Amino acid sequence: MAKKSEVKLLGAWPSPFVLRARIALNIKSVDYEFLEENFQPKSQLLVQSNPVYKKIPVLIHQDKPICESLIIVQYVDDVWSSDGPSILPADPYDRAVARFWATYVDDKLFPAMKSIAGAKGEEERKRLIKEVEEGLALLEDAFNKITTKGNNNYLFFGGDQIGYLDIAFGSLLGWLRVTEISNGVKLFDQVKTPGLVNWAESFSSHGAVKDVMPQTHNLLEFAKTLMTKMAHTN
Numbered sequence: 230m231a232k233k234s235e236v237k238l239l240g241a242w243p244s245p246f247v248l249r250a251r252i253a254l255n256i257k258s259v260d261y262e263f264l265e266e267n268f269q270p271k272s273q274l275l276v277q278s279n280p281v282y283k284k285i286p287v288l289i290h291q292d293k294p295i296c297e298s299l300i301i302v303q304y305v306d307d308v309w310s311s312d313g314p315s316i317l318p319a320d321p322y323d324r325a326v327a328r329f330w331a332t333y334v335d336d337k338l339f340p341a342m343k344s345i346a347g348a349k350g351e352e353e354r355k356r357l358i359k360e361v362e363e364g365l366a367l368l369e370d371a372f373n374k375i376t377t378k379g380n381n382n383y384l385f386f387g388g389d390q391i392g393y394l395d396i397a398f399g400s401l402l403g404w405l406r407v408t409e410i411s412n413g414v415k416l417f418d419q420v421k422t423p424g425l426v427n428w429a430e431s432f433s434s435h436g437a438v439k440d441v442m443p444q445t446h447n448l449l450e451f452a453k454t455l456m457t458k459m460a461h462t463n
């Protein structure tokens with residue numbers, strides 16, 4: 230078990246990317262100090278630790294920074310390999326598939342979801358919502374393929390335990406719910422994405438997740454404040 234002083238996580242509570250690092254550390258039962266970044270202005274520690282992107286999360290392990298959420302998740306899996314279940318699948322093909330979909334989440338799904346809030350006009354908003362729905366339908370198919378093995382149907386992308394893709398995608402669930410509420414739509418439901426609806430419930434109530442996953446009403450409040458600030462600066 231790492232000493233708390235050896236592991237620090239520079240982050241902020243509403244960030245889905247920071248949540249990934251927190252879940253990975255929880256899976257491995259790594260004790261860490263959480264340093265809340267408030268960006269007003271960006272802290273010296275953040276700028277020094279992540280001079281390229283100046284973004285959170287940054288994991289600081291034995292005074293060395295590791296940046297980018299998915300790289301942090303893999304690092305945690307590598308360093309604490311014998312503490313708790315593996316995060317990445319053992320099989321090389323399964324690892325490649327998990328990495329493919331995690332990249333898809335970051336490159337396609339999340340950007341589409343994020344851009345709904347900034348849509349210019351109803352037509353664009355509807356187009357983006359449709360894009361997210363189609364994106365989720367692809368993930369529903371992937372979920373069914375990945376979790377059906379022989380006669381077994383697993384709860385998670387990672388099998389019996391949450392793994393890399395569960396963390397990559399599951400960390401966005403809070404913001405997905407905020408998007409649904411803010412736009413009066415259901416992106417996820419028992420008809421369109423039954424597998425993902427059940428998965429989301431199991432993921433959100435998992436021991437490594439439930440205490441660190443931000444509450445939807447807090448994210449909604451945060452989003453409203455952010456939108457108000459942006460409206461004043463434009």
Ligand SMILES: N[C@@H](CCC(=O)N[C@@H](CS)C(=O)NCC(=O)O)C(=O)O
Pocket residue numbers: 243244245246247283284285286296297298299
């Ligand atoms: N690809 C990065 C994205 C991290 C990211 O966008 N972090 C946001 C907070 S959610 C941030 O630090 N934003 C500050 C900025 O853009 O200046 C990762 O996966 O870690």
